[in-house]
Amino acid sequence: MTEPAIQxxxxxxAYTLGVRDRGYTTLREALTSTLAAPVRRLAxxxxxxxxxxxQPFLALDDVSFEIAPGESVGIIGRNGAGKSTILxxxxxxxxxxxxxxAIRGRxxxxxxxxxxxxxxxxGRENVYLNGSLxxxxxxxxxxxxDEIVAFSxxxxxxxxxxxxxxxxxxxxxAFAVAAHLExxxxxxxEVLAVGDAAFQQKCLGKMQDVGRGGRxxxxxxxxxxxxxxxxxxxxxxxxxxxxxDGPALEGVxxxxxxxxxxxGLEWELASVARRLDAYGERARVRALTLEPLDGRRSFRVGxxxxxxxxxxxxxxxxxxxxxxxxxxxxxNRLATFNSHERGVVTxxxxxxxxxxxLAVPCPSLHAGRYSLSxxxxxxxxxxxxxxxxxxxxIEPIDLETGQHVEPSPGAGPMALPxxxxxx
Amino acid sequence: xxxxxxxxxxxxxxxxxxxxxxIAVEWRELWEFRELLLxxxxxxxxVRYKQTALGAAWAVLxxxxxxxxxTLLFGRLAHLPSDGLPYPIFVYAGxxxxxxxxxxxxxxxxxxxxxxxxxxxxxxxxxxVPLAAVAAGLVDLAVAFLLLGVLLLWYHVPLTPMxxxxxxxxxxTVVAAVAVGTILSxxxxxxxxxxxxxxFTVQLWMYATPVMYATAAVPVRWRLWYAINPMAxxxxxxxxxxxxxxxxxxxxxxxxLSAIIALGVGIAYFQRVERRFVDIV
Numbered sequence: 203m204t205e206p207a208i209q210x211x212x213x214x215x216a217y218t219l220g221v222r223d224r225g226y227t228t229l230r231e232a233l234t235s236t237l238a239a240p241v242r243r244l245a246x247x248x249x250x251x252x253x254x255x256x257q258p259f260l261a262l263d264d265v266s267f268e269i270a271p272g273e274s275v276g277i278i279g280r281n282g283a284g285k286s287t288i289l290x291x292x293x294x295x296x297x298x299x300x301x302x303x304a305i306r307g308r309x310x311x312x313x314x315x316x317x318x319x320x321x322x323x324x325g326r327e328n329v330y331l332n333g334s335l336x337x338x339x340x341x342x343x344x345x346x347x348d349e350i351v352a353f354s355x356x357x358x359x360x361x362x363x364x365x366x367x368x369x370x371x372x373x374x375x376a377f378a379v380a381a382h383l384e385x386x387x388x389x390x391x392e393v394l395a396v397g398d399a400a401f402q403q404k405c406l407g408k409m410q411d412v413g414r415g416g417r418x419x420x421x422x423x424x425x426x427x428x429x430x431x432x433x434x435x436x437x438x439x440x441x442x443x444x445x446x447d448g449p450a451l452e453g454v455x456x457x458x459x460x461x462x463x464x465x466g467l468e469w470e471l472a473s474v475a476r477r478l479d480a481y482g483e484r485a486r487v488r489a490l491t492l493e494p495l496d497g498r499r500s501f502r503v504g505x506x507x508x509x510x511x512x513x514x515x516x517x518x519x520x521x522x523x524x525x526x527x528x529x530x531x532x533x534n535r536l537a538t539f540n541s542h543e544r545g546v547v548t549x550x551x552x553x554x555x556x557x558x559x560l561a562v563p564c565p566s567l568h569a570g571r572y573s574l575s576x577x578x579x580x581x582x583x584x585x586x587x588x589x590x591x592x593x594x595x596i597e598p599i600d601l602e603t604g605q606h607v608e609p610s611p612g613a614g615p616m617a618l619p620x621x622x623x624x625x
Numbered sequence: 626x627x628x629x630x631x632x633x634x635x636x637x638x639x640x641x642x643x644x645x646x647x648i649a650v651e652w653r654e655l656w657e658f659r660e661l662l663l664x665x666x667x668x669x670x671x672v673r674y675k676q677t678a679l680g681a682a683w684a685v686l687x688x689x690x691x692x693x694x695x696t697l698l699f700g701r702l703a704h705l706p707s708d709g710l711p712y713p714i715f716v717y718a719g720x721x722x723x724x725x726x727x728x729x730x731x732x733x734x735x736x737x738x739x740x741x742x743x744x745x746x747x748x749x750x751x752x753x754v755p756l757a758a759v760a761a762g763l764v765d766l767a768v769a770f771l772l773l774g775v776l777l778l779w780y781h782v783p784l785t786p787m788x789x790x791x792x793x794x795x796x797x798t799v800v801a802a803v804a805v806g807t808i809l810s811x812x813x814x815x816x817x818x819x820x821x822x823x824x825f826t827v828q829l830w831m832y833a834t835p836v837m838y839a840t841a842a843v844p845v846r847w848r849l850w851y852a853i854n855p856m857a858x859x860x861x862x863x864x865x866x867x868x869x870x871x872x873x874x875x876x877x878x879x880x881x882l883s884a885i886i887a888l889g890v891g892i893a894y895f896q897r898v899e900r901r902f903v904d905i906v
Contacts, residue, residue, distance in 0.1 A: 232815075232816060290903075293747070294641060295744075296900075303640065304640045317743060317746045320668060331668055340660050386636060
């Protein structure tokens, strides 16, 4: 019986809320706070509690799991669920507040592409610096240097400062260094969210090789397609707790259903946190409502996909529109609809709201579960975006005939209209 | 190496949990990361001079120009005692260790805050960051030695066996810089006030160090207190070694002791607060 490569027991991490804002960031506060401590203590005693002050926030709350050597495990969860906190503790960057982590094997963690890259240094110099930061020996980097450069495809610019690189070149070089680490345990955080599609495929391939090479891989991503492709097993985190530990597909299902009432048709989105940064300032998606026929809770095969989106304008929007994306459970985009591309826009006053409806007469989707992403645009410019805002089910029942129509496994998501003839 | 690793059935287990109180330095781990220290120091130097027209000449210019100003002000106008030596070479021999110390302390105290992007993304013994900042200053010190050589020839100051004291004085200055640098770097992470306190303090500190005047100018009854400043003895010893004079041994002795104690305190304090850095930086 081999010992687990990673053994996590009752792991918790507490942060004191507001530590950044009013923690001991200045000496004056530290001094006054020390002097005031006895007074505060008395005051809180008088209120009837000893620790009446700041409430700790549990970024991670009593999480336990084991990972066998050679296993590839995906960690998924909404923003703030504790994914990064777990990776940081496994990488020794931050200490647990309680609980233990036992690790067997050399760990390399990639929490960022190009950690320590300095813009003034050349590509060559940065390869050495970055490799050294990731725990490689100088001799090891020198030995693999040609391989790293070949993988990165930036040979011609090796002696150019990286500040003159395109972002694609930068990412390729950075990932190339990391890809040539030879740890027994590899920890990767969302690094594939960068770079062009072709390079992402290359990175995924490289990570698959790492996994097949008998190494343990721990992988955090919002890209469900990458998760299901790389990892047979997933851990789903929800508000700092381990909500699911098991086969990847089930985990992804649970993730997409997170925060959504089962079979619900209305999604309240005004306060959803998983927006992209800086979005939602001028306009905000408020709600998304699905409208299956006959008051049902789900759609049927061949049924028009009907939905409406309500949004609030926080500034005057002269030509506001809506964008809807349909994704499969792996996070692959199947179709995108933008109202402004069809000339459907509306002027919305500041602090007013508007609703735009979409009907896809023949969605051509097989039975299954799909997720919807939702955006507000003005003049074609993206103002708010909620990825995986809602999910819906298409039952394996034909709308016209009422018959059961189960798609054969691996048939793909589309049920396009077609005509067969024997010629 | 890979073959050896896979031959072992189970690699040794490392357990991480919350540590409390004073934490011992993991010397072996620090040794394993020695290359990173050199890389970080090398990065500091390379980046510093990359887009400057004069490059490493700045390492000479900074003490050289200070020497000129001090010579005019204190040598010519104020007639500060210089042990009977020409004032320019007297003051330059003091400026060498002092400039190194001042720059090392200033850059290492900011080093952790400036390396926030590293500290939050990758693990290595944190003490490497202020150490690398001090190490980078050593290169400037070496460059500044060139002008000292020129001055020695110009003023016909012969080298004497006292020169053998020089490596010890350089080591002592490094110890003092590391001691003060580690404490200040840790304090700067927690209290950003130190970003303003440090440059100002370093400026004042020079007056408590025999840079522009001779140590012998300090009244005897004050000397023991004076020597608690580790840079007092180091600067005195450094100058004595280079210019072939006898140092004030009691001052050098107390300063050495003081530097070593400061180093112990600095490392201990750093180790104690190190684990909090990433959560507040």
